[in-house]
Amino acid sequence: MNAQLRQLLVSAGGIVGAILIWQFVATVPMAGGPLPPFSATFTELTQLLASGEFWSSLADTILISLLGLGSAAVIGVVLGILIGSFDPFRYATLAVLEFLKPIPPIVILPLVVLIYGPTTQMAWFLVFFGCVLPIIMQTVAGVHDADPVTLDTARSYGMGRTEVLARVTLPSAMPFIGTAMRVAAPAALVITVVAGLLGGGPGLGRSIYQAQAGGDYPSLYAYVLVLGMLGLIFQGVSRLAERRTLHWHASYREVLPA
Amino acid sequence: MAEANVSSDATVRLRVDGLAKSYGTGDKAKVVIEDLTFTVNAGEMVCIVGPSGVGKTTLLKCLAGLQPATRGQASIDGRTISGPPPEMALVFQDYNRSLMPWLTVRKNLMLPLRHLRLPAAEAKERCDSALEAVGLSHAEHQYPWQLSGGMQQRVAIARALAYRPEILIMDEPFASVDAQTRFDLEDLCLKIRQDFGMTILVVTHDIDEAVYLSDRVVVLGSKPAKVLKIVDVDLPAPRDQITTRSLPEFARQRTDVLSLIKRPA
Ligand SMILES: Nc1ncnc2c1ncn2[C@@H]1O[C@H](COP(=O)(O)OP(=O)(O)O)[C@@H](O)[C@H]1O
Numbered sequence: 307m308n309a310q311l312r313q314l315l316v317s318a319g320g321i322v323g324a325i326l327i328w329q330f331v332a333t334v335p336m337a338g339g340p341l342p343p344f345s346a347t348f349t350e351l352t353q354l355l356a357s358g359e360f361w362s363s364l365a366d367t368i369l370i371s372l373l374g375l376g377s378a379a380v381i382g383v384v385l386g387i388l389i390g391s392f393d394p395f396r397y398a399t400l401a402v403l404e405f406l407k408p409i410p411p412i413v414i415l416p417l418v419v420l421i422y423g424p425t426t427q428m429a430w431f432l433v434f435f436g437c438v439l440p441i442i443m444q445t446v447a448g449v450h451d452a453d454p455v456t457l458d459t460a461r462s463y464g465m466g467r468t469e470v471l472a473r474v475t476l477p478s479a480m481p482f483i484g485t486a487m488r489v490a491a492p493a494a495l496v497i498t499v500v501a502g503l504l505g506g507g508p509g510l511g512r513s514i515y516q517a518q519a520g521g522d523y524p525s526l527y528a529y530v531l532v533l534g535m536l537g538l539i540f541q542g543v544s545r546l547a548e549r550r551t552l553h554w555h556a557s558y559r560e561v562l563p564a
Numbered sequence: 565m566a567e568a569n570v571s572s573d574a575t576v577r578l579r580v581d582g583l584a585k586s587y588g589t590g591d592k593a594k595v596v597i598e599d600l601t602f603t604v605n606a607g608e609m610v611c612i613v614g615p616s617g618v619g620k621t622t623l624l625k626c627l628a629g630l631q632p633a634t635r636g637q638a639s640i641d642g643r644t645i646s647g648p649p650p651e652m653a654l655v656f657q658d659y660n661r662s663l664m665p666w667l668t669v670r671k672n673l674m675l676p677l678r679h680l681r682l683p684a685a686e687a688k689e690r691c692d693s694a695l696e697a698v699g700l701s702h703a704e705h706q707y708p709w710q711l712s713g714g715m716q717q718r719v720a721i722a723r724a725l726a727y728r729p730e731i732l733i734m735d736e737p738f739a740s741v742d743a744q745t746r747f748d749l750e751d752l753c754l755k756i757r758q759d760f761g762m763t764i765l766v767v768t769h770d771i772d773e774a775v776y777l778s779d780r781v782v783v784l785g786s787k788p789a790k791v792l793k794i795v796d797v798d799l800p801a802p803r804d805q806i807t808t809r810s811l812p813e814f815a816r817q818r819t820d821v822l823s824l825i826k827r828p829a
């Protein structure tokens with residue numbers, strides 16, 4: 307408990323230190339430059355919190371990230387299980403997936419904007435594209451990692467093919483899927499912002515773009531602060547969710563002190 | 565000599581007939597089982613003994629319909645086994661890999677019952693009585709990995725019991741438990757045969773255990789595997805760890821089996 311408290315204090319000290327450095331850099335060496343001091347950014351932030359526009363922009367960002375992440379999770383896991391379990395699926399998709407894997411979502415952004423315009427669908431598709439491939443790949447790896455003895459056990463008790471997939475293969479692959487989701491959650495947020503910043507999609511990305519275009523630097527950095535905190539929340543929630551669903555896995559098992 | 569022991573009795577439940585199994589094909593084929601023939605009668609307890617690596621697990625996987633035989637066949641009540649038979653349950657040698665780590669003990673027992681579509685009350689009753697039979701009622705909400713090896717093995721046995729198979733097959737079920745637990749599990753085995761009238765086939769490499777448990781011992785040997793002999797064990801029932809094991813007859817039977825295994829094939 308004491309050690310925990312000390313750790314917390316040190317962390318808080320780190321944050322305060324970073325803020326002080328920001329304040330110093332913005333007011334002394336770079337005074338009058340484009341970087342607003344923390345104080346001005348913070349004032350701007352409090353004003354933002356009172357505006358309805360800010361909240362709807364925040365809601366857009368969260369909604370698009372979650373929609374993209376959720377659809378990528380559902381489709382990625384289903385495809386991953388099929389590809390991992392049935393060889394014809396694997397041979398049919400392998401080349402295409404390997405080709406798409408190294409393409410970052412930003413590369414296809416112009417094309418997607420051309421098709422959908424600066425809309426929610428555009429941003430959603432981009433998030434989906436960026437998240438689904440790693441989820442498929444990890445699910446396939448998880449399926450291959452399933453213990454043959456566990457699978458034989460299920461078969462020996464007369465469980466059918468779909469039942470084995472749903473009740474044994476899927477849970478066996480969960481540790482891999484969990485890792486993929488933990489990485490994908492913050493990525494979904496980043497891609498949503500990029501879709502707004504560069505593609506004009508709704509949300510905080512577009513707000514940042516507009517603040518920059520209008521030369522409103524305090525408000526630009528206030529948005530950046532909000533994004534930073536949102537990122538922390540995404541990461542925290544996905545970690546917690548992973549820990550919750552995988553409490554049984556060797557890496558999370560609670561070992562009681564002797 | 566194996567043929568001499570094939571009973572033409574109408575009560576034969578499980579028949580293994582000229583069964584052979586190789587892994588791989590062509591030049592790389594590895595013949596594990598050459599030619600096995602034996603039968604198990606209804607309600608009988610039969611042990612299979614043989615050195616490790618002889619192909620006991622391979623045989624059981626064929627019997628459980630998990631892999632096809634290369635030649636010959638196994639059948640239940642005259643029906644050739646081509647997939648997992650519904651009246652059979654198999655307790656695996658690797659019990660810790662056979663239990664699902666994401667499910668509690670009770671849910672591990674429930675899992676195979678799902679597709680039987682039993683009324684909830686009956687499924688619950690089966691789990692309760694199976695857990696009680698192995699003395700693990702108190703551990704139903706724990707996860708397998710929170711239990712000792714012997715307890716995990718008992719969970720795997722309880723799962724098979726809850727399934728209420730007519731034929732129970734166990735692969736070295738007591739190999740990794742301490743002596744005391746081992747005696748308890750052996751007696752549990754005798755008790756479930758009595759209580760549920762099951763036909764039980766147990767693989768073991770422990771000759772004393774085989775003689776103590778069985779009505780007949782199938783001795784496997786040589787590579788690829790063959791039946792060296794089928795030994796009838798006539799020890800009085802009910803068997804008891806202390807009195808049965810101290811009978812002169814027990815010593816004679818185990819010496820019989822041991823000399824078969826010791827002799828180079
Ligand atoms: N899937 C497999 N592929 C190839 N060889 C195997 C396979 N399974 C078992 N074997 C081999 O078959 C032999 C018998 O194995 P096993 O049936 O596990 O023996 P036992 O259970 O009697 O110890 C061993 O030499 C083992 O290496």
Ligand SMILES: [Mg+2]
Nearest residue numbers: 620621657735
């Ligand atoms: Mg074995």
